[in-house]
Amino acid sequence: MTSTTSSIRWSPTTPLARIRVAELMDDPALDPREHHAALAGLKRLNAWSKSARILWPSIARLAVDVNAQGRPLRVMDVATGSGDGPMAMAKLARRQGLNINWTLCDCSSRALEVAQQNAHAIGERVNLLRVDLLREQLPARADVVICSLFIHHLDDDTGRAAMRTMASAADVAVGIADLDRSNAGLALAWIGSRVLTRSRIVHFDAIASVRAAFTLEEVQTMAHEAGLHDASVSRVWPARWRLWWQRPVVETTREVRK
Template identity: 45%
Template sequence: MKRHLTPELMDDPDLPASEHRTALVGLARLNRVALAGRSPWMGMADLARASNGPLSVLDVATGSGDVPIECARRARREGLDLELHGCDLSEFALSQASSRAREAGLSMTCFQHDMLASAPSETYDVVTCNLFAHHLDEDGVCTLLRNMASVARRRVILCDLRRDRIGLGLAWLCSRLFTRSRVVHVDAIKSVRAAWTLEEMRALAARSNLDEASISPCFPRRMMLSWEPS
């Protein structure tokens, strides 16, 4: 199945706020159904359990923040604290992330930043990115990974879709079962067609000088990259 990258409706700056809001709600619902917070949390849980204080986590291209918020919920169930930070290009998405964090009884520092232009000035224990790499070309993914690695003190975690026909079928079915958002119906299919395979992601990690990165499949038809600075 050949990769096919096309602009997604969610990325249109002229998308009406009402449609954007409905799409973010739909995506959050899909992420809950897909247990999207499970793999990132499993990727950092050992660090949180061994930490003497809150583990600082930056989520890149955070959108409405539902994945890092779910990680913090899972940490809280174990009596652990995550210090949440999120960056995104969209001010609207960041406002939604801040609101969702407050509703969950959490604090999340959100700031506007283009991770493809430069790395943030601060460093963090863990830098995560969820469901963003499929929006990018090869050079974009490499820039993203390098900038994430440059501000990660302990670990980089990147989770995304895998490109295959089963994933395509799941995207079509679940997007229609769990949301009425036209944007999500269209973008769910575009996202899988634009996703990377495990082999492609391994090559991109190596090209980004993350040679020791671990890249493995995870539920449902997704992948997780984990890398630690030496």
């Protein structure tokens, strides 16, 4: 463990080559108490970085249009983890008077239990689906399929596959947000993780995640190769990128009528 940790330690001269190591959070043998503590730490880190607001403006605009048609917007969050991202957006939706139905997907039953607790804590009803995005097709459809802070776990091939799977279940749009691999991102991850949580899991995984992240240019190429042509990819604070892809109007109309 010592050698692995030192190999990803930040310094001003850290190269930007992509380096992937196993994150501690993904260890199936991780003690449940440490897992819950790490999820709580990540929740604070995501709240500080305002992760939920990265995709929210586009989701809110679609919700306004769909609600005007007399129905809720259906949003599916894949690889949801503890669900703190969509639940933060659920709070924003309430404040803005928007009607959204949330479906939370993850391959971990432990994570889904926490997601259910988080939803219950704010009085939000959600649909929970245990599904492995990399091995299964999504068993339901949604207007928008979103994903945050997951793509950096993947290689190029599985990243493209995940994008295709998300697009195949999305009637209208796909939204993805993740870390941007950069020295600034490494610095923010190191400082933020240590200021906001004492979890050793988060301390390690925060740095590992940035080192494993894709750059904006790499994501643009990946999206094009996955068939998400004309996807909009942009940098957002803090040291992240945002991808938003919508089906062509004719194709969207056909999907919604099914």
